[in-house]
Amino acid sequence: MAGPRDAATRKADSLAMLATPAIDVWVATASEADGPHLVPLSLAWVDGRVVIAVPEASVTARNVARSGEARLAVGPTRDVVMIEAALDRAVAVAEDDTLGAAYAGQADWDPRNDSGYVFLVLRPLRVQAWREADELAGRTLMRDGVWLV
Amino acid sequence: MAGPRDAATRKADSLAMLATPAIDVWVATASEADGPHLVPLSLAWVDGRVVIAVPEASVTARNVARSGEARLAVGPTRDVVMIEAALDRAVAVAEDDTLGAAYAGQADWDPRNDSGYVFLVLRPLRVQAWREADELAGRTLMRDGVWLV
Numbered sequence: 001m002a003g004p005r006d007a008a009t010r011k012a013d014s015l016a017m018l019a020t021p022a023i024d025v026w027v028a029t030a031s032e033a034d035g036p037h038l039v040p041l042s043l044a045w046v047d048g049r050v051v052i053a054v055p056e057a058s059v060t061a062r063n064v065a066r067s068g069e070a071r072l073a074v075g076p077t078r079d080v081v082m083i084e085a086a087l088d089r090a091v092a093v094a095e096d097d098t099l100g101a102a103y104a105g106q107a108d109w110d111p112r113n114d115s116g117y118v119f120l121v122l123r124p125l126r127v128q129a130w131r132e133a134d135e136l137a138g139r140t141l142m143r144d145g146v147w148l149v
Numbered sequence: 150m151a152g153p154r155d156a157a158t159r160k161a162d163s164l165a166m167l168a169t170p171a172i173d174v175w176v177a178t179a180s181e182a183d184g185p186h187l188v189p190l191s192l193a194w195v196d197g198r199v200v201i202a203v204p205e206a207s208v209t210a211r212n213v214a215r216s217g218e219a220r221l222a223v224g225p226t227r228d229v230v231m232i233e234a235a236l237d238r239a240v241a242v243a244e245d246d247t248l249g250a251a252y253a254g255q256a257d258w259d260p261r262n263d264s265g266y267v268f269l270v271l272r273p274l275r276v277q278a279w280r281e282a283d284e285l286a287g288r289t290l291m292r293d294g295v296w297l298v
Contacts, residue, residue: 022225028187030179035218038177038187040226069184076225077173077189 007149010129011141016075018045022108026073027052029063037063042107043074050085050122053093053111063143064120065090072122081086082117085122093117103119153287154298159278163230167194171257176201176220178212186212191256192223194287199234199271200252202242202260213269214239221271234271242266266283276283 005013019025025043030036037059044051050072054061064087066068073082093100093111099119104110111117127142129135141149154162166172174192179185186208193200199221203210213219213236221232241270242249242260248268253259276291278284290298 026175026187026222026226028175028177028183028185028220032181035177035216036177036185036212036220038175038220038222038231040222040229050263063185067184071185073175073187073189077175079252080189082187 001046004131004135005063005073005131007138007141010135010139011149014129014141015045016044017081018050019106021106021107023074025050025052026069029060029067029069031059031063031066033128034059041126042109044101044103044106046099046106046121048124049088050083050124051099052120052122053103053107053117055122056092056116056118061090061120064122070120072124079131081125081127083122083128084126088121088123090120093119102119118132154280156245156287156290159284159288159290160296160298163223163276163278163290166192166230167192168255169197170255172223172255174199174201177220177222178209180208181210183208191251191258193255195196195248195251195255195270197273198237198244199232199273200248201269202252202256202273205241205265205267210239210267210269213271218271221270228280230272230276232273232277233275234273237270237272240266241268242268269277271274285286286296 023043024040027041028038041052068087070085074081100112123143128139130139174188176190177187190201194207217242219234223230249261274294279288
């Protein structure tokens with residue numbers, strides 16, 4: 001057993017995980033009327049933002065448009081990166097070539113081939129990373145949008 | 150490529166996954182004040198209910214007590230069982246020996262050794278299972294608490 005990772009290692013591991021090709025993210029959103037929503041989606045990590053692509057009419061898109069917030073989990077349950085994020089912007093997938101290329105370059109599908117999809121660009125406010133119970137202490141790596149390490 | 154699984158296979162696979170020793174579940178809850186919450190927790194599958202153990206004062210316990218609902222995901226992002234669930238009951242971990250033994254028998258920890266924990270017994274209302282995009286059709290296996298297959 002290696003024991004708990006230090007903060008610098010957790011940050012490096014988290015950034016590596018976020019940059020992994022074809023990695024997915026659990027996206028939790030909520031609305032007052034319908035409560036919690038949760039879906040797995042493909043992720044791109046672009047300029048320090050989590051980018052997902054969803055149908056404009058999806059529950060996730062509507063919830064994020066209304067509340068401006070999402071809670072994200074990347075990795076398996078015992079090696080997680082948890083992110084509280086705020087919506088920076090939503091943009092139709094055909095309208096930002098740079099973003100579209102970055103997304104398609106990391107994800108294993110290209111939403112620009114489908115109609116009605118939007119990119120949601122989500123800015124991390126809090127980032128936490130832990131594996132097992134011995135890593136619950138020291139799990140917060142970013143607070144109020146600022147890396148602590 | 151085997152192609153999409155039929156409904157009976159998805160149900161059997163889902164039940165097997167839920168009964169797996171030491172398996173975890175992503176638990177999404179929400180409150181009007183604080184929006185979405187998401188945590189990974191150990192799961193037990195007891196008499197057709199999803200049982201989790203959380204501190205009584207945790208965000209998850211408070212959200213579920215208030216709203217009576219949670220959205221659950223079991224399995225990796227490309228082999229998921231998604232469950233919309235309603236709270237059947239919350240019980241202090243020391244107060245139900247049968248439930249405690251069942252939980253400790255499947256999970257790889259025993260919350261009865263910690264103070265302040267409650268079991269949340271969650272009744273599935275909707276169950277969906279899919280692996281990749283070719284399984285999105287036919288993903289609903291339970292609706293309004295009734296298995297469709």
